[in-house]
Amino acid sequence: MRADLHVHSTASDGTDDPAEVMRRAAAAGLDVVALTDHDTTAGHAAARAALPGSLIMLPGMELSSELAGRSVHLLTYLFDPGYPELAAETARIRDDRVLRAQAMVRRLGELGATVTWAQVAAIAGDSVVGRPHIARAMAEAGLVDDPAGAFTKDWIADGGRAYVEKYALPPARAISLVRAAGGVTVLAHPRAGRDWELSDEQIADLAAVGLAGVEVWHPDHDPAERAALLALATDLGLIPTGGSDDHGQLTAHRIGTELSAPDTYDRLISAARRS
Ligand SMILES: [Zn+2]
Ligand SMILES: [Zn+2]
Numbered sequence: 001m002r003a004d005l006h007v008h009s010t011a012s013d014g015t016d017d018p019a020e021v022m023r024r025a026a027a028a029g030l031d032v033v034a035l036t037d038h039d040t041t042a043g044h045a046a047a048r049a050a051l052p053g054s055l056i057m058l059p060g061m062e063l064s065s066e067l068a069g070r071s072v073h074l075l076t077y078l079f080d081p082g083y084p085e086l087a088a089e090t091a092r093i094r095d096d097r098v099l100r101a102q103a104m105v106r107r108l109g110e111l112g113a114t115v116t117w118a119q120v121a122a123i124a125g126d127s128v129v130g131r132p133h134i135a136r137a138m139a140e141a142g143l144v145d146d147p148a149g150a151f152t153k154d155w156i157a158d159g160g161r162a163y164v165e166k167y168a169l170p171p172a173r174a175i176s177l178v179r180a181a182g183g184v185t186v187l188a189h190p191r192a193g194r195d196w197e198l199s200d201e202q203i204a205d206l207a208a209v210g211l212a213g214v215e216v217w218h219p220d221h222d223p224a225e226r227a228a229l230l231a232l233a234t235d236l237g238l239i240p241t242g243g244s245d246d247h248g249q250l251t252a253h254r255i256g257t258e259l260s261a262p263d264t265y266d267r268l269i270s271a272a273r274r275s
Pocket of ligand 2: 008
């Protein structure tokens, strides 16, 4: 079973709409694809309606969490999106994302890099607004050569001059809410090295409070990191997963370039049944 369990669409900061993402998943020869937009499940219905052939869409979301002031991404699957407490928290995160993006636009202006909120909002459209939308506005305004150029310490990278924190849940609370909603949580790209990384001890602490898995096969992990994470997952009884973190054009359409082990889909479903 070929499964890519980490993919974004225009429901958050990908460039392809959910139907196009499903089409590309089938074209890449996938059996299972998880749609994991940031802090929203808004793309699921359109993805389901567009499923080609025998492709399975695993419903998911990449949930923003925060530990000791640092951002931690969690891949969540198979939860009930209508579960009230979880829905309320994700709505709060989305509302705060707008305030935070507006604050970053103001800081950019103070630094002499003028983009307007109207430009950013036009690029984001109905999507959950995020830094990639600001980055695209900066590129269109000629402030950086391309959107990737905005993700530096000078601009909107983590800790950058125009960076603003967003509201997020502590990961232990996120894990327990997702479990209460009938789902499972997988720690996303723990060795992606975006400024800082969780320690093995911190991952063990999350395993002790119900984390179900850890993302091992991710484009930002090198072979040594994959081997170490796989060993850690085995030690802690966590399900190792893999996914491309495809964002459409932003990541050169890489869907299907990172896969999970063939039994992963069934293991996640079994774990969700036990939660
Ligand atoms: Zn992420
Ligand atoms: Zn992602």
